[in-house]
Structures are given as C-alpha cells and as structure tokens.
Amino acid sequence: MKKVLVFALALSMALALVPGLTAQKKLTVWCWDPNFNVYSMKQAADVYNKAHADVNIEIVDMAQDIEAKVISGLQAGGAGLPDIALFQDFRIEQFLNDYPKAFVDLKAAGVDYSKFASYKVGPMTVGKAVYGIPFDTGSTGLWLRTDYIKAAGLNPDDYMGKNLKWSDIIKLGVAVKAKTGKPLLAYQSDNFDMLRIVVQSTGGQFFKDDGSLNLQSDAFKKSLTLFKDLNDKGLLYPVVGWSDWINAINSDQSAGFLNAIWMVGSVKSRPENKGKYMVIPTPLIEGVKGAANASNNGGSSWYVFSSSANKALAVDFLKSVWATTTPDTLAFYNTILKGAGAMGCYLPSQKGSNYTANDEFFYKSQPVFKDFATWMAKVPVLKYTPNYVPMRDAVAHATLLYFQGKIKTVDETIAAAEAEYKQVMGQ
C-alpha cells in the first residue's frame, strides 16, 4: 500500500512538470520599481496580448541586484536569465563590452531607430549593431518652489520657461536664502549626480576618445567650480541616499532641485506640493562651447538576451509595442506617461494628449511633460563608456572631500579623482 502511494506521488509530481516541458509561449522580463518600470511593461504586455492572447508575459520585479544576477547568468552561459531585461543606460556599455554576444541585435531585426531620441541610441550601439529598445528619458529640469520665490519678493513668472544662465540662478538662490533661509538646491552627496548633470549640459565628455579620463577639460573644471560656488554660498542642501533625498524634498528642506522628469511621481506623492512647483530649463553654463539648456540623468532601455529560448517572440513583442506606430501603441505611451510619469523616447508618441496637456498639479498648470519632451530633443550626447561607474565614484568621493574642505583646490580635486580611478581600475 505504501509503495503504491509513493509511486502515485512520484507520478503526479512528474506529471506536474509536463506543462512546463511542452513548448509554451512565455516571456520573462526582469526590471525594477513596481510603480514605474513594472507598470509600464505591464501596459505593454496588455497591448500585445490583444493581438496575441496566447503569449504569457511574466514581469519579475528585481530590486537592487539585477545587474549582479545578470552577470552571474551571463557567466553561466545564459542559465537562469530571462528573455528581456531592463538596463540602466550608464551601465549597458560595460555589458556590451564584456559580453558582446549576449544580446540580440535589434537593428538587424528591423527596428527603426530614427524614431527614437538619438542620445538614447548612442550607448546601445556597437559598430553597425544596435541592441536595445530605448525606454524612459531622464530629461532634466530645474524644479523650483514658487512659494519660496514669492516669499523672496520675486515673481516666478519671470523665470517660467526661460533659458537662464547659472549666474541668474545664483542671484535667485541668494535672494531666496536671504528671505526664507532655504537653500535653493538639494542634492545627493553620495553620487553627486547634479554635478554630472551640469557637465553633460555643457556637451562635455568624461572620457576622451581613447578611453582615458577627461577631467582636465574646461567643461568639467567650470562645472566643478560652479558647484563649489553654490556650496560656499550656502545654496546647496546635501543628503545621503535616496530615501533622505525624497524626504528632504517633501519636507521643505530646500527650495528646489536639479533633476530628471522621473521625480514627478515623488513630487506628486505629497498633496501639499500642489500648485507650488514649476520646472524651468536646465540652466546654462557660460563660456563653454556646445553648452545647452538641457541635460539627462538616468534612463533605461530594454534588451533581449541571445540565450533566450523565445528570442524571436521577445523581439516581436518589443518591436511591435515599443517601436511601431499604431493607435494602440500611441495610446500605450500616452497611458504610461500619465500613469507612472514615464516618458518614453519614441518620438511619434510625443504628440499624445498627455504629452501636451496642462498638468494642474504644477504652478499655473504648467504642461511639464511637453516641456520635458522639448528639452529632451536638445540633450547633448554623453558617451558613458564601460568605465563610467568607477569614474562616477572617484569624482563623487573627491568632490565630497573638496566640499568638506579636506581638499583645497579644483586641480587637487581632479588629481584625487584621477588617482582613485587609476587605483581602482588597476592602471
């Protein structure tokens, strides 16, 4: 009797495996952030399922360690990897460099990249091949609290929509600080992305064409000097880490910040912010050729793994929903903008109603998305290179010490950053 039971149990367990063994149309997608990326991909899956109801698209929310897991999977020859994964733009070049055969060439699969913002296509291009589908833009703007500007005796309308220079902003910051005591800009002192936003706005590059560091450049020196000037005038509010960043902004610790469109969700999450925020173009650094009133921070794109068992299906899914113009796909891009604040880089979608609508949450119903989309077209291209992360860390560490007074001059700061970079890279 016991033997029969054991046999029955084993048989039923074996049978349970069978559905998994038969060829099923299933796609697995790895990404993070349930309210932004997972949500957007879910909307895309719904659009695809309208025409292909038999495809099961599973979206897995991976928190912090997605890139480490991907590396482990790639080392294992693709075992355990999903079909599609989301990669941050500043990290993908390292993957494309280390694992050249790991991703599917989507340009060869027929994706038309002229329909995407060109600065996004750069990092995913290797030679003639282009590997990803650009997703969200990190188009930046200067977010300002209009109530503090008014309290300083100034009129926010004077700044609305203007392409200003940093010297104008410093004047504004000093006035606001004098009357309200609030520093103008909050920033994260563990990664200094505000500094890199400014450098990118100048059209400057962190690396030379031969891959060596380009921190001695005029663009970098001017950006660092500007930042130190802001710091010494008391116009900056440093925070450590993401949660304190959001907390500082939503508890009125500063009168604004310089960061990307994807902050819109966090700003809207606090009802008291209604009517008090406006976003103006990224300020301009004077005296640097190629500087623009636009920059970028972050942004990710979707990639298909060569190891995927359902490669063709994955490519078809991404191509038909994310890179093709149909009423359904345009509606999809429109929906994720309103639903998650996720602005895609697919240019035909930017005429959608949500892209041009007035947003009542902002000061005088500013059509923020329309503004971000306009600025996105002007973002100077930044070459990340495979060594972006150690450069970012070295610059952040040296700049922190500079701000704390442990390093005295700009040149010493650059030297310290270069030294740490060399040691970490083993050069």
Added chain:
Amino acid sequence: MEKRGIYQRYLNRFGWLCVAPSMVLFTLFMLYPILSSLYYVTRRWKGMSNTFIGLGNFVRMAKDQVFQAALGHNFLFMFVQIPLMIFLALLLATILNQGIRRFRGPFRLAIFLPAITSLVVVSVLFRVLLQANGFLNNVLINAHIIVSPIGWLNDAFWAKVTIILAVTWRWTGYNMVFFLVGLQSIDTEIYEAAEVDGASKSRQFFTITLPLLLPVILFSAVTSTSGTMQLFDEPNILTWQGGPANATMTAALYIYRQAFFVNADFGYATAMSYVVVLISGIFAVVQMRLLGERRAK
C-alpha cells in the same frame, strides 16, 4: 568474533552512506568552487575570457590604495569593535547571571534580538535615524550633549563610529549568550572558597571568572574576527557603498564592487578574496596561540 567483524563493517558502510549525500553536496558546492577559483587567482577575467597574468593581480593589490585602505578599515573595526563588544558582552552576562534574577529571560531576549534581525532592514532603519536632522541628532541636541548635528553618515570619522556602533549593537547579545552559558558552568563552590579566603568581587572576577571563561572568549574572538573580515552589509547599506568617500569601505565590499560594478574583473576579485582568507587564517592562528595556550597549564 566473525559476527562482530561483519556487524562492524555493516555499521561502517551504513555510516558512510548516511554521510555521503552531505559530503557530495559539500564537495560540489563548497570544495570544488573554492579549489577551482584558485585557478583564476593568476588570471585577468573579464566577460567570458580570461588571460594568464602571473602575479599581476598581486602587483595590482600592492598599488591599489583603495584596497589597502579597505583592509585598514577592517583592522580598525577589529581592534576597536571586538574588545568593546567582548567587554560589553561579559559585563551583561555577569549582570544577568548574578544581578537581575527576575526578568532575566526578557532581558536576555531583548539583548539577543538584534542578532536575528535582517541586516538590510536594520541598516535602512538606522540610516533614517542617523540623518543630519534625524532622530539621534535631535535627541542629543535636545539633551544638550552636542551643539550642532553630527554627520553620522557623511563625516569620515563619525561614519566609522557608526559602523562600530551598529556592529556592536548587533553582535553583543549573541556573544553574551555564550558567556552566560560559560558563567553558569563555573562551579559556585570556587566563588565560595574565594569569599572565605577574603577575595573581593572584582578580584574574583579577574582571577577566577576570566581565566575559566578563556575558551569562550577565544571562541568569540575567533568568530568575531572572521566575521569582521567579511563585514559587508553595514558598510554597503548603512553608510552607503563604503561611504563617505570610501571612509568605511571594507575588503568584502570592495571585492563585491570590483567583481560586479566597477571593473567586472573576476580574477582580481578572486585574488583579493584569497588574500582576505589568508589574513583571517593568520588572525585565527595567532588568537588560538595567545588565548588557547594557557589552558595547558
């Protein structure tokens, strides 16, 4: 005679059969990876290819001041935090053993609880409390202990203090439990004899308790040393990626970042891992020599 031989062989075979699955798993998942990683110590391994570079990784370590500073931080944490923690654990164990009789259970639980909480959760929560305008600074300012907020997370010195405090908070209870057990195994007659001879409480502590607890202290020291050499979660999440500006970078965290973020050179990471293991081993041997030998007397 015959029967015993056969039975003995049967027992032996049966014993090996029971242990076999565990040994197979151990060999496959622990021994094999460790031994095969030795292969990569002399190689540069980026992406899917690796090239032989002889002692290149070790030369690189000798020039890598960030790695050396990270090791320095490990040593600093070891030499400051471990004595502090053992002292506290001993103190608490003694108090719980002799003094507080009534709520001993709940106190023991309360002090031990940190050891079983999730490291990530603790680090995230501590980070909120330790912000410049956070709870701890507010309490200290209101109590007039400090005048301006302390940069627990963004000042190079205070960040190290934060790590030491966080690690001590976590592991004191764990070690205290061991000391409690040790204390309870000491015969009370020894103390009574010492009382009769006129020894004071503190003299009793230093001449009776401590020597008899030496094996437990040795155990605590060795395991804590090995744990501190592998310190990872607190510098990664609490002071955020070994910040500020690598002030709390530790060897294990640096190895992780080298392997997965910075350079993705697994060969260098493997070589560094071996160096860390070697150092841990040396410390363990030294401690056993220093603290273990007296037992022979």
